[in-house]
Amino acid sequence: MRILVTGGAGYIGSHTVAELVDHGHEVTVIDNLSQGHRQALEPFPTVEFYQLSLFDEEALTQIMREKGIESVVHFAAFSLVGQSTKEPLLYYRNNVSGTERLLSAMVTSGVKRIVFSSTAAVYGDPSTLPIPEGARTLPTNPYGETKLAIEKMLRWANEAYAIKSISLRYFNAAGAHTKYPIGEDHRPESHLIPLVLQTALGQREAIHIYGCDYPTPDGSCVRDYIHVMDLASAHRLALEWLVENSGSQVFNLGNGLGFSVREVIEMAERVVGKPIPIVESDRRWGDPAVLVASPERAKLTLGWKQEYPELSDIIRSAWNWHSQHPHGYEQE
Numbered sequence: 001m002r003i004l005v006t007g008g009a010g011y012i013g014s015h016t017v018a019e020l021v022d023h024g025h026e027v028t029v030i031d032n033l034s035q036g037h038r039q040a041l042e043p044f045p046t047v048e049f050y051q052l053s054l055f056d057e058e059a060l061t062q063i064m065r066e067k068g069i070e071s072v073v074h075f076a077a078f079s080l081v082g083q084s085t086k087e088p089l090l091y092y093r094n095n096v097s098g099t100e101r102l103l104s105a106m107v108t109s110g111v112k113r114i115v116f117s118s119t120a121a122v123y124g125d126p127s128t129l130p131i132p133e134g135a136r137t138l139p140t141n142p143y144g145e146t147k148l149a150i151e152k153m154l155r156w157a158n159e160a161y162a163i164k165s166i167s168l169r170y171f172n173a174a175g176a177h178t179k180y181p182i183g184e185d186h187r188p189e190s191h192l193i194p195l196v197l198q199t200a201l202g203q204r205e206a207i208h209i210y211g212c213d214y215p216t217p218d219g220s221c222v223r224d225y226i227h228v229m230d231l232a233s234a235h236r237l238a239l240e241w242l243v244e245n246s247g248s249q250v251f252n253l254g255n256g257l258g259f260s261v262r263e264v265i266e267m268a269e270r271v272v273g274k275p276i277p278i279v280e281s282d283r284r285w286g287d288p289a290v291l292v293a294s295p296e297r298a299k300l301t302l303g304w305k306q307e308y309p310e311l312s313d314i315i316r317s318a319w320n321w322h323s324q325h326p327h328g329y330e331q332e
């Protein structure tokens, strides 16, 4: 299949590019490198890269036509929850308006399939656990609102233009590739596992535990960590499913298992073989106590199966990346 990946130089995007290339697909990437890294695509010489924004609708249309693009995988977005509460319009512009441009280019060039990066943040404080796709969606921050707005835009694009879509609601993406030298390098980094491992490397004095008084067994927040390579395989399966099926679908992607912040730190200590200093801090605004997915729909419908469900394997793969690339992509 000829596939356009937006945001393919980013963390989850580059791992998905690896999965698609390994399965014989022809991949074109557009990324404005506002966050991503050109080096993340170096292991994939067959991939064509364009440094381009979602807002360049004309260039997008031209690429889709010239390359004969059949499907789009759409990662390009801003995704810092905290920043989104301070600069909501920036998030509406980049995420919602940017997606409108992408969809308009698809309409003009006749591309009929899209897989979209949604998020567990669309649920807000969950009404049931584990969370099924049919649960109430009530985001607690502008980031989640923009992703929910895009899911709705995709439903209408299906009705009006017969653009078929799958929105994948990821829980906590983590880990790094086990074959290619690619991994997580967000700047600034806000995610728990890379911050814990940077602390283990001595780059940070301590890892702050945001909130120790949550109604959870050890008082810290519980999350569902999913290996980035398992996310990547779900995208490939979603693309394949859309060839045979129609409509606008939504799937959770998580392991269905929760780990507390303290449990993640303890597991990281075991993986790296040394203690990691902690500081007990105040809650981070907007964090729900527990987020755990019910991933059954993706398993039953797409035939998705995780290859790396164990937290120890997820953290070990991340540790391999961080210890071998202590400055991320910067040194390469």
Ligand SMILES: NC(=O)c1ccc[n+]([C@@H]2O[C@H](COP(=O)([O-])OP(=O)(O)OC[C@H]3O[C@@H](n4cnc5c(N)ncnc54)[C@H](O)[C@@H]3O)[C@@H](O)[C@H]2O)c1
Pocket (backbone or CB within 6 Å): 006, 007, 008, 009, 010, 011, 012, 013, 030, 031, 032, 033, 034, 035, 036, 037, 052, 053, 054, 055, 074, 075, 076, 077, 078, 079, 094, 098, 117, 118, 119, 120, 169, 170, 171, 172, 173, 174, 186
């Ligand atoms: N990391 C997670 O745990 C997580 C969880 C749920 C959902 N998501 C979603 O998954 C997607 C990928 O996340 P990630 O962690 O890989 O983020 P990332 O920042 O590493 O990747 C996003 C990429 O999009 C590019 N980009 C942003 N705006 C663009 C624009 N206007 N035009 C072109 N390129 C643009 C960035 O340069 C970056 O390379 C995002 O949409 C994010 O919201 C991530």
Ligand SMILES: O=c1ccn([C@@H]2O[C@H](COP(=O)(O)OP(=O)(O)O[C@H]3O[C@H](CO)[C@@H](O)[C@H](O)[C@H]3O)[C@@H](O)[C@H]2O)c(=O)[nH]1
Pocket (backbone or CB within 6 Å): 079, 119, 120, 121, 170, 171, 172, 173, 190, 191, 192, 193, 195, 207, 208, 209, 210, 211, 221, 222, 223, 261, 284, 287, 291
């Ligand atoms: O230094 C830190 C960083 C994080 N945490 C906690 O660790 C947990 C995980 O945090 P983080 O890695 O920042 O992920 P989330 O805030 O859970 O958000 C991720 O997962 C969401 C879906 O679950 C996605 O919507 C987001 O895009 C993605 O960043 C949370 O309870 C945080 O409070 C700490 O205690 N200390």
